Amino acid sequence: MQKNPPTLDELVSLTKRRGFVFQTSSIYGGLANSYDYGPLGVELMRNIKNLWWKAFIQQREDMVGIDSQILLHPKTWVASGHTTAFNDPLVEDLVTQKRFRADHLIQEWQEKNNKTSEKSPEEMSVEDMGKYISANKIMSPDNNTVSAPKVFNLLFETSIGSVAGEKSVVYLRGETAQGIFTNFTNITNSTRIQLPFGVGQIGKSFRNEVTTGQFVFRTLEFEQAEIEYFFDPEVTDWQKLLEDWKQAMWNFVTQTLGVREENLRWRKHTDTERSHYSKDTYDLDYKFPFGWKELWGIAYRTDYDLKQHQTLSGENLEATDLENRRFIPHVIEPAVGLNRVFMMVLTEHFWEDAERSRTVLSLPQQLAPNTVAVFPLARNKPELVAVAKEIYVKLAQEVPTAWDDRSNIGKRYLYQDEAGTPFCVTVDYQTIEDQTVTIRNRDTTEQIRIASSEILEYLKKNS
Ligand code: ATP
Secondary structure: OOOOOOOHHHHHHHHHHOOOEEEOOHHHOOOOOOEEEOHHHHHHHHHHHHHHHHHHHHOOOOEEEOOOOOEOOOHHHHHHOHHHHOEEEEEEEOOOOOEEEHHHHHHHHHHHOOOOOOOOHHHOOHHHHHHHHHHOOOOOOOOOOEOOOEEEEOOEEEEEEEEOOEEEEEEEOOOOHHHHHOOHHHHHHHOOOOOOEEEEEEEEEEOOOOOOOOHHHOOOEEEEEEEEEEEOOOOOOHHHHHHHHHHHHHHHHHHHOOOOHHHEEEEEOOOOOOOOOOOEEEEEEEEEOOEEEEEEEEEEEEOHHHHHHHHHHOOOOOEEOOOOOEEOOEEEEEEEEHHHHHHHHHHHHEEEEHHHOEEEEOOOOOOOOOOEEEEEOOOOOHHHHHHHHHHHHHHHHHOOEEEOOOOOHHHHHHHHHHHOOOEEEEEOHHHHHHOEEEEEEOOOOOEEEEEHHHHHHHHHHOO
């Protein structure tokens, strides 16, 4: 089956049409870089979260999970460096005053002008970017001159406990990782886990992003899934550990999510680009509709975070080995935005079936919002509706099941193809005579007759 990647417009249009993704507050004209997940999107996202949790937390004896708060003690972000170093370089359009990421403007200009062999923005300091922009007269997307780049902090600020006019500033977390570090001793004291071990968390993170037009790839709030894998650097070889985690990430994307290897690549961060705390960082990039972009990052953060929290809190965050040697564990962090995973699986499994004039989402069964849809041949035949309802109720106990009795069968198939439902079951007059139904395969459109009592087994066999 030939699958051509969709354009961004095709993807946005399908996801809106079928209720995967809606623009946030669309009745008010929308809110930049914000999207809501509709009836099918919420199911797809839940399946992604569950698969991640199962693979990285539940199926590993060296991992545990946690769910920390979005609002943390503000000192957390001072310790982690986010209040000072969590910045993007921004330029301002001197006419419209709109702000843009300097690195993104440079990258787009280089791609457009075939200059990608020149020094990439990842290798430039903020000052270098300013010089490069003015030397090459790079303009804003509205074709106006831009200011020199300035750093802009990505943390969202809010306040709590407005007592007698006094407000205390807190931040919406910029990453979930810090809630793991601040609970490090709570976890080691309350569980039986020993180094090396990891802690995983899925939850909302917030970043004041200004780059627009990247759909759910880059949003103000997003579902982050992060792992902090703690180890003793004198016992565990960090390079081997990093390779093992890279392999685990690769396997998850290719095997569990069914993404083709040719659409994935590893990219090592340059020295200038790497975060202040990291010794080595890689991005797992995916070929999104707007080019190769970071899907999932993995960084060796050393003992930076725990050390910082120990200093600022005054709490001891050390571990001890069998010889009573005290040390601060080091950490490797695989971190991904599940919204990017969501966009990747839709891009990957989108398919224009020209031969049959239809659009299909060939989602693997474990990702599909519904495993099966049940139809009575006609909605005005109570005898068929009753049998179909009975089958629906039975299946829905076991697997996510959709019901449709609107319009004709052909239209229902087209809808379920776009919704990514792997199988459709139709109840007709023969069902009443011999208790068989037709079951239709989304990808091949082939239909066969099976006993209605065997539908579940068939779904399992063909998952
Ligand atoms: P980018 O360079 O694309 O802005 P980043 O390098 O700042 O991303 P990290 O700080 O490494 O991202 O965050 C870890 C992961 O969180 C990223 O790999 C990505 O999957 C996800 N992520 C980061 N920012 C966003 C966002 N605004 N929307 C959705 N996901 C995001």
